[in-house]
Every structure is written in C-alpha cells, then in structure tokens.
Amino acid sequence: MNIIKKNTVLLPIFLILGILIINLALPMLSLLHKSVDYQPPYAGFVRELTNASTQRAIFNSLWVSLVASAVAVTIAFYFAYMVQFKLRDRMQKFFRFFAILPMLLPSITYGTVIIYLFGKSGIFTQLFGFQLPIYGPLGIVMGSFFYAFPIAFLLLSQAFANIDNRYLEAAKTIGASSFRQFTNIVLPISKYAVFSAFTVCFTVILTDYGIPVTVGGRFTTLSVLFYRQVIGLADFPRGAIFSTFILVPAITIFLLDIFYFNKKQLSSGQNKRSVPRSCMNPTQTLGFLSVILIIVIPLIVVCLAPFVKGWPYEPSFTTDHFTRIFRTGRITQLMWSSVSIALVSGVLGTILSFISGYIYVRIKSGWGLFKKITHGLFMITLAIPGLAMGLGFALFFRGTLIYNTAVILVIVNIMHFVGSPYMMAVNHFKLLNPNLEDICRSLGGKWYHNIIDVILPNSKRVLLDSFVYLFTNSMITISAVSMLVSARTGLMSLRITTYNNQGDWESAIAVSLLIFAINVVVKLWQTMSRSGRTLVQGG
16 A cells, blocks of 8 residues: 555646646647648648758758767677676776766767867878868768767666676576677677667757757758758748657657567566676777777867867967956856756756656556656657757747746756656666555654655665756757847857857867866766665565
8 A cells, every 4th residue: 555645646746747738748739830830731841841952951860860870879889898798897987987978068069079180170180181071971970979979888888787697607508609699698688778779879869950060061951950940040930840850750769669679678687697797808908999099089179179279270288268268258157057057957857757756656546647648748858859849948938937037948958858867767666665665654654754764765876866967968958948048048058059150169169178077077976976875676
C-alpha cells in the first residue's frame, strides 16, 4: 500500500500536466499553426517542397547528419570500449571525465575552432602548407563530430558497463576467441545502444545551426535556412515550415528508437559480474592515443587562442581579448545573466523532473491515464529540436508579461532539457528499494517523513546529476534561446555568434573559454560530490 493517498496525488499530477500543456504543448501547436498560415493551409509546404534550394537543403541536412553521426558513434564506440574494458578504475574515471569535456562548450565554438585550425591562416594550414576544404560538408562533419562524440560516448559506455561477464565466460568455455566474443556477444548486446546513440547524435546534428552557419559556406542546410529566415528576416511562417521539416525526421527516428529498439535492449540483472580488465595491444594503444589527440586539440585551441594577439601574423601573448570583451562586450553582465538563468533552470528543472519521476514510478493509487499523458509529454521533449522549441515559444508567448524577460529563458531551458533528467529520475526510482515507503509507514511516518527522511537522502546522486545536466546545457544552448533574448536578457553563448559574424575569432573563443571554465568547475564539483555516495537499491 502506498503511503501517499490517491487524492493527495491529484493536485501535483494536474499541476505538472498544466505546466507541460502551457509550456510545451501549446507553444508547439502555435508553431504548427503558423506553418499552415497560408491559403490553402498546405500552400506553404507545397511551395517549399517544390523549391530547389529547399530540396537541396533537406538532402544536405540528412546526408551530412547521417555521416557525422556515423563517424561520432564509431569513434565513441571504440573509445568507450577501450575505457570500459582496458583501463583500471582510476584511469576509467579520468577518461570518462575527459571524454565529456567537449559537451561543455557551445556547438558554434567548434565551427570557430575548425577555422582556427584549418582555415586559410589556420594552424595546420600554416604548418603543412595546404588548406582543407572546410567551408562545406567537411567542416560541418568535423565540427559536428566534436559536438556529438561525448553524447555517444556516455550512452555507449553505460551500455558496456551493463555487460555481464558470465556471457563472456560461457563463450570462453566453448573455446571462443576474443574476436568471436566481441562479434558474437558484445556487438549483439550493444547494437541497440549503438542505435540509440546514433539517433541522439543525428537529432542534435540535424537541428544545430551554429556549426553550419560558421563553416557551411555555400553548403546550405535546413537549420541554416531557418536561421536566415527567422533570425535574419523575421519571417516566422517560413521559419515554422523549416522547423516542421526539421521536426519530422527528428521525431520519426526518436519514436523508432523508443518504441522498437529500446524494448529490445538487453540488460543485465542486478547481480551481474563485471568484465575483468585486459591490456591494450599496440594497435589498440595507437588508436586510443589517436582519439585522445583528436579530442584534446580543439580543447587546447580553446584554452590558448584567446591569449594570442592575432594568429598567424601576431602570435605574441596577450590578454587584450579578455580586456575588450569585459570592457566593451558586457561580458560581466552577460556572465551574471547566464549563470543566474542556468542556476534557476537547474533548480526548477530538477524539482519538476524529480517529482514527476517519483509520481510516475512510485505512486500506484490510480490516475494512471494522467500519469501516462505527462510521461508522454516528457518523452516528447527529448525529440523536439531547440530551433522548433524557441520559435514555438516566440509565437505563443509574444505579447505576454514574460516575453523579453529572463523568465521565458528559464522556462524554455527547462522544457528543452527536462526530458533527460526526468528519465534519470524514472530509472532511479525503478531501481530504488520498493519497500522503503512501506517501512516508513510501518514506523508511523507520514508522507512528508517519507520524502524528507527516506526518498531525498537516497536520491542525492540523481538530484545532483539532474541539476548539473540542466545547468551546463543551459550555459551552452544557442538554438532555443536565440529568438527569445532581449537587450536586458543577453546570454554569453549568443555573444559568440556576434563575434563570429564580425570575424573576431579570438574574442569568440575567449567567451567560449569562460563558459567552458564555468561548466568544468560545475562538473568537477559533481564528480567530487559523487565520490563515495551509494544508493539503497534492491528488490
């Protein structure tokens, strides 16, 4: 019997459902309504689908996203496999932290880094005497790889961590070689995680406009068309159509993942045996070091480029770029605004996702239909691109009290990123000992004692992870907030776009470095706080 009564749950369920309807369903319906704001309603879609430039942009977006996702997932698979099965515990922790560092930077930064490395005056161009054709699909694939790699790594490393060594031991007893164990056991078990990683990477690459705008050149993608029509020309009807074009493949591949591949994912029991570590052979070591080099070079550029006066003609050390962005770029004000919005987004988003996950998993006393509706809305947030979310908010909330304020930025951040923390909470409560509430009730505890004395102490890790996820993503997001900022509510991440448009690469990377430093500090705090913390789990 659940300690929280049926009527007690009614209010929070309807409150959460109301929040999701007002701040998610209605803005997205406004977006769809704007896309059919023609006579007849389908005229806009017909015009764009028969437009040669739009057709080319759709084709470009799809194939470059597929290629970049395949590259990111392949390399992340190799790196995650090496980290999980070839390294000892301390080295595992270090390289897991190292692998996620690229996701602490805004995506547009990688476009700038690609130019700094491979542009006409880039470091590699100067060293080797030839220039790669980075302004086009090659540059987009390169930049998108850095953006998507840590996402794929996180998903795949978790899949590898769940592999039960008993499968491999059984294979050894029948004489299977290491290669056969990999192809016949590891690959089949992890193939659905690979697809999940691919779908997430495909979605974030397809919907990102920071990298294509920076290094796309004449290679036009759907996100670039959206950027030009909405940010440049304020043509919201065409922007809504392009958002819908972006939304369709993203949601399609997401639903395929959720309703087909996730159900087939093989998971190990709670009593699984960890796979023993083995040493890398020389070929594996070379490959592992190569991936490290690929990842670390852009990070080095981000850390050093702001201190170079002007590459390549004035390579001397300077702090002038930081002086300029603080003196004339309002960076102090923007930093305060960005951190404040990220903090509030993190706290409120964590509360929303935690309570919602608890109600969905642990409350069994009725209201199942409403819980399923809220669960479905949370899942939908995982598939909605930031471009579509931002435009939907701009259309729905225009003219309201919160428009052009920090409040709307907090709300759009929460709605954009809350899906993952919600799933963290759902998975956490599924693993948490199901008898805890009954034990509390048998000792005379009320429902609030259960929350304060039982649930919260055993949920510190998921609360911390959810907050950090929301905070760091709120610091780096560009697409969801680009249409909602005002002169009073600027953000650091959008200042990077401004400097890029001016060709001031060093100042753009200087701002990126400040964002990176803030996010690294928060991630380090998360890592240290998690040390030695365990959850009360079990059946």
